[in-house]
Amino acid sequence: MVIALLASSPALAQSLDEPIRPVPPSAVPAPARAEVGRRLFNEVRLSGNARVSCASCHDLRSGGVDGRDHSIGFEGKATAVNTPTVLNAALNFKQFWNGRADSLEAQINAVVEDPVEMGSKWADVVRLIAQAPEYQVPIRNAYADGVTKANLQNALATYLRTLTTPNSRFDQYLRGNRAALSDEERAGYTKFKQYGCIACHQGANVGGNMFQKFGVMGDYFAKRGNPTKADLGRYLVTGEEADKYVFKVPSLRNVALTAPYFHDGSAKTLDEAVDIMFRYQLGRVASKEDKSAIVKFLGTLTGELSGPL
Amino acid sequence: MPRVQRKRWMFVSAGGLALAALLAFLYVQSQRGDDSNYYENVGLLRQLKQVDAQWELDVLRSRMGINADYDSLVNPLVTLTQLRDRLQDVLTHRERAVGVEGAFNVAIAEKTRLVEHFKSHNSILHNSLAFLPTAANDVGVVVARDGNAEGPSARRLLADVNEMLLLSMVYSHAPTADKAAEIQSRLYDLDAHEKYLSPEPHQSVDIFASHVSTVLREQPVVSELLKSIAAIPVAARVDDLDQLLSEEQQQADRRAQEYRRYLLILAVALAALLLYAAVNVVRSHAIINRVNRELHATNATLERRVEERTRDLRAAQSELLTTARRAGMAEIASNVLHNVGNVLNSVNISAGVIGTRMRESKVEGLAKAVGLLNEHAADLGAFLADDERGRRLPGYLNKLVTILEAERRGTLDELGAMTKSIDHIKDIVATQQSYAGTASVVEVIQIQDLVEDALRMNAGKLARHQIAVIRDLAPLPAVPLDKSRVLQILVNLISNAAQALEGVADRTRQVFLRSSMASAADGQWLRIVVTDNGEGIKEENMARLFVHGFTTRKTGHGFGLHSCALAAKEMGGAILVHSDGPSRGAAFTLELPVALAKGAP
Numbered sequence: 001m002v003i004a005l006l007a008s009s010p011a012l013a014q015s016l017d018e019p020i021r022p023v024p025p026s027a028v029p030a031p032a033r034a035e036v037g038r039r040l041f042n043e044v045r046l047s048g049n050a051r052v053s054c055a056s057c058h059d060l061r062s063g064g065v066d067g068r069d070h071s072i073g074f075e076g077k078a079t080a081v082n083t084p085t086v087l088n089a090a091l092n093f094k095q096f097w098n099g100r101a102d103s104l105e106a107q108i109n110a111v112v113e114d115p116v117e118m119g120s121k122w123a124d125v126v127r128l129i130a131q132a133p134e135y136q137v138p139i140r141n142a143y144a145d146g147v148t149k150a151n152l153q154n155a156l157a158t159y160l161r162t163l164t165t166p167n168s169r170f171d172q173y174l175r176g177n178r179a180a181l182s183d184e185e186r187a188g189y190t191k192f193k194q195y196g197c198i199a200c201h202q203g204a205n206v207g208g209n210m211f212q213k214f215g216v217m218g219d220y221f222a223k224r225g226n227p228t229k230a231d232l233g234r235y236l237v238t239g240e241e242a243d244k245y246v247f248k249v250p251s252l253r254n255v256a257l258t259a260p261y262f263h264d265g266s267a268k269t270l271d272e273a274v275d276i277m278f279r280y281q282l283g284r285v286a287s288k289e290d291k292s293a294i295v296k297f298l299g300t301l302t303g304e305l306s307g308p309l
Numbered sequence: 310m311p312r313v314q315r316k317r318w319m320f321v322s323a324g325g326l327a328l329a330a331l332l333a334f335l336y337v338q339s340q341r342g343d344d345s346n347y348y349e350n351v352g353l354l355r356q357l358k359q360v361d362a363q364w365e366l367d368v369l370r371s372r373m374g375i376n377a378d379y380d381s382l383v384n385p386l387v388t389l390t391q392l393r394d395r396l397q398d399v400l401t402h403r404e405r406a407v408g409v410e411g412a413f414n415v416a417i418a419e420k421t422r423l424v425e426h427f428k429s430h431n432s433i434l435h436n437s438l439a440f441l442p443t444a445a446n447d448v449g450v451v452v453a454r455d456g457n458a459e460g461p462s463a464r465r466l467l468a469d470v471n472e473m474l475l476l477s478m479v480y481s482h483a484p485t486a487d488k489a490a491e492i493q494s495r496l497y498d499l500d501a502h503e504k505y506l507s508p509e510p511h512q513s514v515d516i517f518a519s520h521v522s523t524v525l526r527e528q529p530v531v532s533e534l535l536k537s538i539a540a541i542p543v544a545a546r547v548d549d550l551d552q553l554l555s556e557e558q559q560q561a562d563r564r565a566q567e568y569r570r571y572l573l574i575l576a577v578a579l580a581a582l583l584l585y586a587a588v589n590v591v592r593s594h595a596i597i598n599r600v601n602r603e604l605h606a607t608n609a610t611l612e613r614r615v616e617e618r619t620r621d622l623r624a625a626q627s628e629l630l631t632t633a634r635r636a637g638m639a640e641i642a643s644n645v646l647h648n649v650g651n652v653l654n655s656v657n658i659s660a661g662v663i664g665t666r667m668r669e670s671k672v673e674g675l676a677k678a679v680g681l682l683n684e685h686a687a688d689l690g691a692f693l694a695d696d697e698r699g700r701r702l703p704g705y706l707n708k709l710v711t712i713l714e715a716e717r718r719g720t721l722d723e724l725g726a727m728t729k730s731i732d733h734i735k736d737i738v739a740t741q742q743s744y745a746g747t748a749s750v751v752e753v754i755q756i757q758d759l760v761e762d763a764l765r766m767n768a769g770k771l772a773r774h775q776i777a778v779i780r781d782l783a784p785l786p787a788v789p790l791d792k793s794r795v796l797q798i799l800v801n802l803i804s805n806a807a808q809a810l811e812g813v814a815d816r817t818r819q820v821f822l823r824s825s826m827a828s829a830a831d832g833q834w835l836r837i838v839v840t841d842n843g844e845g846i847k848e849e850n851m852a853r854l855f856v857h858g859f860t861t862r863k864t865g866h867g868f869g870l871h872s873c874a875l876a877a878k879e880m881g882g883a884i885l886v887h888s889d890g891p892s893r894g895a896a897f898t899l900e901l902p903v904a905l906a907k908g909a910p
Contacts, residue, residue, distance in 0.1 A: 018377070019377035019378045020378070021378070021380070093383040093386075196435075196436035196439065196440060198377070199432035199433070199435055199436045200432050202377060202378035202379065202380075203378040203379060203380035203383075204380060209378070209379045209380050209382075209383045209428075210379045210382075210383075210425065210428040210429060210432070211425055211428070211429050212429050212432065212433075213429065216433050216523070217519055217520075217523065238422075242426065246429065282436065282440075283437075283516060283519050283520060283523070284440065284444075284516060285512070285516065
């Protein structure tokens with residue numbers, strides 16, 4: 001193990017640079033499939049009553065979310081949790097707030113048949129898409145075996161993998177362009193690290209690679225009130241007592257665009273969200289200036305999706 | 310026979326196919342022990358182990374704070390899953406593998422779960438530990454700002470905080486239950502201090518305390534997790550898989566070895582079979598050679614024999630030809646004699662008639678009358694006038710003159726006929742000369758006369774067989790013809806017709822003669838048809854009719870028609886034959902080109 005430690009020390013030096021790494025440039029490995037996925041993403045026939053598409057809640061023009069605390073499903077019912085953004089979802093280690101999907105395909109699979117969200121059946125979706133003339137050519141170009149459930153999910157997942165937002169100002173900074181950030185933003189990043197936000201929000205996605213209990217240093221839910229089933233978080237997946245109130249640490253990429261915040265959408269602004277994080281996750285008190293600097297820093301995490309977001 | 314042959318072929322093909330299939334099967338089976346697959350899998354397992362080790366190392370680094378982010382703890386799982394999936398392709402349908410692989414999967418899942426917990430707890434522990442000195446410092450700052458820093462309780466508080474900071478740091482490096490208990494009791498003490506504090510220091514102490522208790526809470530959790538993670542036997546499961554794989558490989562090797570042995574045996578058997586076949590081929594080649602040689606020898610003998618036989622045949626044929634020629638000559642001779650005989654008959658008759666006439670001639674009456682006159686020479690007048698006999702004498706003489714005149718005419722006629730017959734005899738003899746190659750003598754003749762002559766020359770035969778001759782002879786102009794040849798042909802044809810009628814008893818024997826002249830593109834053609842209603846000609850004999858030596862008669866030589874055809878050909882014509890079949894009669898047509906001579910009458 002010592003040898004392995006020594007052997008990997010050059011890589012160590014590099015990784016020590018910063019705990020946050022730039023978003024890798026988005027590559028489109030299968031353009032034909034991504035194109036099918038793009039169409040499906042905007043396809044209302046994915047929902048049981050042809051009312052909503054993926055794009056209904058994941059509006060790419062507004063950070064991949066709809067700005068609501070809880071999104072409205074195909075029958076007008078509110079979803080259990082706040083809609084997470086699809087941007088950089090491919091960089092998350094698991095999908096959904098409670099991480100119940102190990103892959104984008106699994107996530108898509110679940111959403112389409114979710115009784116609140118899209119309320120459809122895959123058999124129906126496959127049939128409808130197979131009948132739709134406008135899909136004939138794109139699907140034939142992308143898949144040898146035509147319209148299947150697996151192919152549709154793969155197409156959507158392929159498309160989602162293209163929805164990464166590289167080249168944020170902060171990433172430019174990470175790549176060595178000091179001038180990409182203002183002094184205050186740089187100070188905000190320093191505070192972000194000093195206060196320990198970085199303990200969870202790290203990696204290429206500034207989060208999205210681990211679970212954490214909401215309310216480490218205080219009982220958030222007691223303070224908030226109105227406990228819901230969704231508040232149990234990962235417990236709903238594993239049934240482990242230790243997983244109660246545990247959620248996937250969300251990515252902070254494009255966070256300035258994705259209000260409201262948290263799984264319950266309770267924080268309407270970034271300042272509010274930062275406040276709650278300090279209170280319940282860090283168990284610390286920070287000055288207004290520090291928090292404002294951190295919020296400013298978070299603003300530099302907004303990247304580009306074929307153009308500035 | 311072909312069926313048997315086909316059956317044998319099918320049998321041989323099936324046998325060959327079976328052997329090929331067996332060979333292919335054994336070859337494939339012997340390749341099953343292919344090492345490359347095995348080594349690839351072993352490589353995969355090594356990689357798995359390495360990734361797993363790296364994962365554990367990254368966990369430790371995160372614990373030590375060297376790893377600043379958790380991406381490195383997520384990525385191994387992705388790699389592990391991919392490697393495992395590749396391994397699954399290899400192991401899926403092997404019963405034992407399912408158990409071992411299941412254990413491996415359980416180990417990975419458990420480790421993943423523990424690592425997730427580790428990340429959560431480690432980040433908290435880290436944050437609190439990192440913050441503790443600052444928090445302690447904050448307490449000091451706040452207390453100082455509060456203006457109570459010099460008070461005994463404030464001093465004790467600050468001392469306690471600092472001590473707890475130290476204890477916590479020590480604890481974080483070497484956690485023991487004693488230290489934990491001590492920190493815990495100190496926390497209670499700190500609680501006791503608090504009631505003497507104003508809100509601001511109170512809050513900072515609270516924060517400090519909460520982080521200390523966080524360290525106290527999270528440290529054992531993280532330690533436990535690390536222990537558990539290290540205890541997860543992923544590597545052991547990988548080793549299990551490795552062992553399973555190597556066992557399977559050994560087994561496959563043994564099996565392949567076995568199949569290779571079978572393959573060798575089969576190869577030896579096939580070689581033996583091949584040798585046997587080769588020996589057979591050589592042997593049959595020898596047999597074929599021998600038979601060939603024998604065949605060659607036989608052939609040579611046969612050829613020699615055929616040659617001899619051909620020579621014999623040629624000799625026989627020439628002999629036959631000579632005989633035939635001789636027979637032909639004889640035929641001609643007999644024909645000539647016969648014809649001559651016929652004509653001689655006419656001559657004889659004419660001579661008889663003349664003789665009779667001469668014997669019965671009234672010339673004697675004339676002599677008597679002359680004697681009477683001589684008697685009465687002196688008194689010739691008186692005798693003629695007075696004597697009864699004398700008076701009748703002139704009348705008698707007149708009568709006698711008439712009679713004698715008639716007599717003379719009849720005799721002359723008879724003599725004419727005789728002369729003609731003699732001419733025919735001359736002709737018949739000339740005919741024989743024509744066979745001998747005498748140059749043709751063309752003379753202008755009347756066809757009708759020629760036909761009549763030919764009939765006359767066969768008159769005896771025709772009369773003997775009571776054959777009715779029906780003539781349909783068109784009045785044709787005299788044409789220049791080789792009279793003797795044409796006559797010869799007609800005589801022959803009529804003679805043949807007469808002979809064909811010999812056996813006919815149920816109907817009137819008839820010979821029908823017709824002559825005509827026709828114009829064609831190549832000039833005038835004379836056509837004389839001799840038809841009989843006799844025995845007819847068999848279809849199969851039709852073609853050989855004119856062949857030299859062909860005959861249907863017992864006494865025939867097969868020369869007549871042949872010579873006729875020859876003669877006709879020599880004159881630029883032909884003889885055509887037609888028969889409706891046996892007993893349906895026959896028609897022979899002599900076709901001759903005729904040049905209507907300019908000066909011809």
